Amino acid sequence: MHQVLYDSRGGNTKKVADAIAGELGVTAVDVKAASLGPGDGVLFLGSGCYGGKPGEAMVKFIEANDLRGRRVALFGTSGGGAGNEVKGMEAAVKGKGAEVIGRYFCKGQMALFFSRGHPNPADIDAARTFAREMAGLESVTVV
Numbered sequence: 001m002h003q004v005l006y007d008s009r010g011g012n013t014k015k016v017a018d019a020i021a022g023e024l025g026v027t028a029v030d031v032k033a034a035s036l037g038p039g040d041g042v043l044f045l046g047s048g049c050y051g052g053k054p055g056e057a058m059v060k061f062i063e064a065n066d067l068r069g070r071r072v073a074l075f076g077t078s079g080g081g082a083g084n085e086v087k088g089m090e091a092a093v094k095g096k097g098a099e100v101i102g103r104y105f106c107k108g109q110m111a112l113f114f115s116r117g118h119p120n121p122a123d124i125d126a127a128r129t130f131a132r133e134m135a136g137l138e139s140v141t142v143v
Helices: 013-026 056-064 086-095 121-135
Strands: 003-007 028-030 043-050 071-077 101-105 141-143
Touching: 003 013, 003 056, 013 028, 013 071, 013 121, 028 056, 043 121, 056 086, 056 121, 071 086, 071 121, 086 101, 101 121
Parallel strands: 003 028, 003 043, 043 071, 071 101, 101 141
Antiparallel strands: none
């Protein structure tokens, strides 16, 4: 079964996580309350970008779990939409033995004005497409 875990302070990454989870017929879970399920599905991990890195709770989750042999799809949101949070998660999960099969990132509203309106409907549609592609195990990057 697929799992969708996220770390979101402002709600942007949660919106993307909910879209991915909805597409897969599962529930997105805040990583602070998550446990690692069976390894037969894709593990979707998502985080906002905080100081150019993934959130602390996501980093702690990755460090605390054995990801050997896991297929992982990464997603993130940031004010600039550069994907640094995804790059940080990728290095961390690869270091724990996971196979990264895809990545998705988009802008997320920061403060009141920076990247206002993101993630927008097009971002959410792209996240749903990403979920379908990852569930089919096609290796792609959607930006």
